[in-house]
Amino acid sequence: MAPNPEAPLRLNEIEWGPPLLPDALTPELEALCKRLFGGVVPNVFRKIAPVPWLVEMWMALMRRRHTCAPRELIDLLCFISAQENSCRYCYGGQRASLRLMGYPEKRVQQLENRVELEQLSALERAVVQYAATLVRMTRRPTRADREVLERAGLTSLQVAELTYLVALSCASTRMSTLAATPPDADYEALPDKLIIRLLRPLIATQMRPERRDAAPVAEGPFARVLAPLEQTWGAQLLRKTLDGLLGEGPLPRRSKLLILLTTAHALECPVTRAECVRLLAEEGITAAQADEVTTHLSSPVLDPLEARLVPLARDSIRYKPVTIQARVRDLTAGMEPRVILDVLGATAVGNALGRLGTLS
Amino acid sequence: MNALLLAALVGCALLVLWVWRLRAERAVLVRRVEKARADLGRLQQSFSRFTPADVVEDIIARGVAPRGDKREVTVLFADLQGFTSMSDKLDAEVMVKILNGYFEVMSQAIAAEHGHVAKFMGDGLMALFGAVVQNPWQARDAVRAALGMRAALVTYNAQLRAQGLPELKFGIGIHSGEVVAGMIGSTQLMEFTVIGDVVNVAARVESLTRQHQTDILVTPEVRARLDAGVRVREMPAVPVKGKPQPIVTYAVDGLGELTSSPA
Numbered sequence: 001m002a003p004n005p006e007a008p009l010r011l012n013e014i015e016w017g018p019p020l021l022p023d024a025l026t027p028e029l030e031a032l033c034k035r036l037f038g039g040v041v042p043n044v045f046r047k048i049a050p051v052p053w054l055v056e057m058w059m060a061l062m063r064r065r066h067t068c069a070p071r072e073l074i075d076l077l078c079f080i081s082a083q084e085n086s087c088r089y090c091y092g093g094q095r096a097s098l099r100l101m102g103y104p105e106k107r108v109q110q111l112e113n114r115v116e117l118e119q120l121s122a123l124e125r126a127v128v129q130y131a132a133t134l135v136r137m138t139r140r141p142t143r144a145d146r147e148v149l150e151r152a153g154l155t156s157l158q159v160a161e162l163t164y165l166v167a168l169s170c171a172s173t174r175m176s177t178l179a180a181t182p183p184d185a186d187y188e189a190l191p192d193k194l195i196i197r198l199l200r201p202l203i204a205t206q207m208r209p210e211r212r213d214a215a216p217v218a219e220g221p222f223a224r225v226l227a228p229l230e231q232t233w234g235a236q237l238l239r240k241t242l243d244g245l246l247g248e249g250p251l252p253r254r255s256k257l258l259i260l261l262t263t264a265h266a267l268e269c270p271v272t273r274a275e276c277v278r279l280l281a282e283e284g285i286t287a288a289q290a291d292e293v294t295t296h297l298s299s300p301v302l303d304p305l306e307a308r309l310v311p312l313a314r315d316s317i318r319y320k321p322v323t324i325q326a327r328v329r330d331l332t333a334g335m336e337p338r339v340i341l342d343v344l345g346a347t348a349v350g351n352a353l354g355r356l357g358t359l360s
Numbered sequence: 361m362n363a364l365l366l367a368a369l370v371g372c373a374l375l376v377l378w379v380w381r382l383r384a385e386r387a388v389l390v391r392r393v394e395k396a397r398a399d400l401g402r403l404q405q406s407f408s409r410f411t412p413a414d415v416v417e418d419i420i421a422r423g424v425a426p427r428g429d430k431r432e433v434t435v436l437f438a439d440l441q442g443f444t445s446m447s448d449k450l451d452a453e454v455m456v457k458i459l460n461g462y463f464e465v466m467s468q469a470i471a472a473e474h475g476h477v478a479k480f481m482g483d484g485l486m487a488l489f490g491a492v493v494q495n496p497w498q499a500r501d502a503v504r505a506a507l508g509m510r511a512a513l514v515t516y517n518a519q520l521r522a523q524g525l526p527e528l529k530f531g532i533g534i535h536s537g538e539v540v541a542g543m544i545g546s547t548q549l550m551e552f553t554v555i556g557d558v559v560n561v562a563a564r565v566e567s568l569t570r571q572h573q574t575d576i577l578v579t580p581e582v583r584a585r586l587d588a589g590v591r592v593r594e595m596p597a598v599p600v601k602g603k604p605q606p607i608v609t610y611a612v613d614g615l616g617e618l619t620s621s622p623a
Binding site for chain 1: 474586589
């Protein structure tokens with residue numbers, strides 16, 4: 001029988017292919033990483049260095065930048081999201097982070113096996129359930145799902161920010177899984193080192209999620225999707241991310257929008273889909289043509305590259321890592337690394353928008 | 361005095377022994393609980409590979425109870441033709457090896473197109489698209505899976521031929537529609553599967569492949585959801601058991617170029 005791709009795997013069960021992208025680290029980025037991550041350069045930055053908006057998105061996730069969500073819930077949520085996404089790179093990193101922050105190995109195992117969850121508080125259990133639902137998207141989370149979190153003690157803005165963090169995690173796991181980013185083996189081994197165990201309280205303080213104030217966000221594409229995050233720092237990051245995605249890079253804007261359209265349709269996100277259709281009209285693609293693309297994942301309006309990218313965008317919703325890595329490798333054979341980064345970036349952002357749209 | 365001291369010492373020793381034994385028993389129990397927890401975790405993981413995660417979580421929370429819901433799925437039936445007569449001439453071990461190899465490559469072709477094998481039935485199989493997670497492209501996926509199975513069978517037959525073994529031939533029937541999906545079976549054996557007329561029609565359509573001398577047949581419901589790039593030929597309407605009207609089917613030849621522009 002074929003595996004159900006929605007079932008979360010454990011770390012040693014995830015098959016992982018060889019890296020897709022070459023190293024492209026700049027001295028400036030290397031220095032920044034070393035400063036921010038205690039002298040370590042996470043492998044993902046070696047791969048995405050040529051794309052500033054991707055670098056910023058990853059920095060935000062790794063520093064867990066936020067405005068109002070409770071910090072301890074952010075750690076829990078990021079771990080669950082990485083595991084549910086079966087991303088060897090992110091899951092290994094988040095697992096090591098939890099242990100560095102003081103979670104005993106046994107507690108981490110209970111979380112990843114989803115057993116003895118009664119030891120968690122009602123709020124923590126609700127967060128685990130919400131994150132899993134949002135990652136899987138076998139059904140779209142509704143207002144009722146968010147109300148469970150509110151009844152457990154969160155404000156609606158905190159819930160929106162947690163939704164943003166899961167969406168961001170879904171974006172970054174697509175990037176690292178599709179590009180088969182090599183796990184940070186040295187970082188994953190840190191929690192078991194004696195010196196690290198002795199210094200754990202100090203390390204935990206340094207690793208706390210970074211609080212950032214919200215600031216006004218300029219109008220632009222997908223404003224309706226970003227609106228629920230207006231009073232959080234995430235809105236700024238996503239505005240920069242979208243401006244970077246749609247305004248830079250060698251892959252044409254319409255090709256990127258077609259990827260976003262496909263992921264929005266696959267995730268049943270009407271607000272993101274409608275915005276894609278509006279923006280595609282500016283690129284000369286009619287609503288009927290957009291409909292044909294989403295109905296059949298094909299259309300005469302697509303150029304040969306787009307005809308391959310649209311099915312890939314759909315495949316990026318649920319997958320077995322090693323299978324999609326092989327598919328991406330075939331599809332991008334002979335492609336410039338910068339174009340590949342655009343393709344993977346659009347796929348990643350599409351997966352985030354489709355989930356953020358649940359707030360609208 | 362000495363006797364009192366001796367009694368106290370013996371008492372202490374017995375107490376220490378008793379505590380030591382309790383600790384040993386506790387350690388054994390903790391190990392058993394840990395093992396049971398790990399087994400449960402593995403079972404939960406394995407189970408959720410073939411069953412929607414929300415169904416698994418519901419079962420864990422509330423136990424196995426009658427539940428089911430209606431959903432749109434595409435059903436693919438594949439059956440080997442002439443395998444029963446072939447099996448009469450083959451060694452049992454060889455036959456099982458051939459069949460397992462066949463199921464392996466067919467399962468891979470199905471999984472590659474977002475489907476999953478719900479059942480193996482003798483030399484046949486039933487695959488579902490859109491049963492575990494909602495899938496708006498289920499008909500497209502099922503047809504592509506069938507084409508992938510066709511290509512995989514060519515490769516597999518070449519391997520069989522090289523070993524001096526007989527080649528296989530299959531028929532595939534595909535139909536889409538609403539079914540009831542849920543945990544079905546007895547308390548001893550239960551599985552997540554689908555029931556409904558759609559399943560019966562898919563099986564009947566598969567049996568028509570012999571009559572129409574082709575390998576892949578789809579119903580009009582499936583055809584309507586395919587783009588113009590899928591090359592099909594209409595087959596004559598044929599009466600089938602359990603259907604008041606003869607069934608029109610389409611033979612799938614392959615994938616071509618998209619030429620027509622949408623309105």
